[in-house]
Amino acid sequence: MIPKIIQGGDFSDHRGTISFVNDFSFKDIERFYIISNSDENPIRAWQGHKLDAKNFYCLNGSFKIHFVKIDNWENPSKDLIVETIIVSASDSKIVHIPSGYANAIESLEKDSKLISFSTLPLSNVSDDDVRFVADYWKING
Template sequence: MIPKIIQGGNFSDHRGTISYVNDFSFEDIKRFYIISNSDENPIRAWQGHKLDAKNFYCLNGSFKIHYVKIDNWENPSKDLAIETVIVSDLDSKIVHIPAGYANAIESLETNSKLISFSTLPLSNVSEDDVRYDSDYWEING
């Protein structure tokens, strides 16, 4: 499986605005959490997931979501291609990153909030989560 964008939309009228992603299924979702990076450390990097698929949706502000396909969990190549997607609270979309990738979350604005929907129960996270140094792959603007 490869990462993909699940595009949604917005509807506005005199009552306000509704943002939606109708093509996203919650069928495999086991939990969610909200990410708010500090202004001092706007990049949360690099978290790899052997089993867990991540689905990111921007609630407030904007983010760059960087990801790499891991070639070797114990010693991944430093030359892996970094892909980047920008998400914003103005553009209703979900970024789906399947298992087998590492990601980095970069806040672009103060008070940005990103919700992450995960497919792995919390009881299985210890066998899945792989952390790499924040500078293992260089993120370029």
């Protein structure tokens, strides 16, 4: 499986706005959390997931979601291609990053918030989560 964007939309009238991503299924979601990076450290990098798939939706502000397909969990190549997708609160979409990838989350605005839906139960996270130093892969502009 490859990363993909699940596009949503919004509807506005005199009562306000409803944002939605109707093609996203919660069938395999086990938990969620909300990410707010500090102003001093706007990049949270790199977290790899052997089994867990991540689904990101921007609640406020905007983010760059960087990701790499891991070639070897014990010693991944430093030459892996970093791909990037921008998400913002004004564009209702979910970015699906399947298992087998590492990701980095970069906030682009003050007070940005990102919700992450995870497919792995919390009891299995210690077997799945692989951390890499923040500069393991170069993030381009």
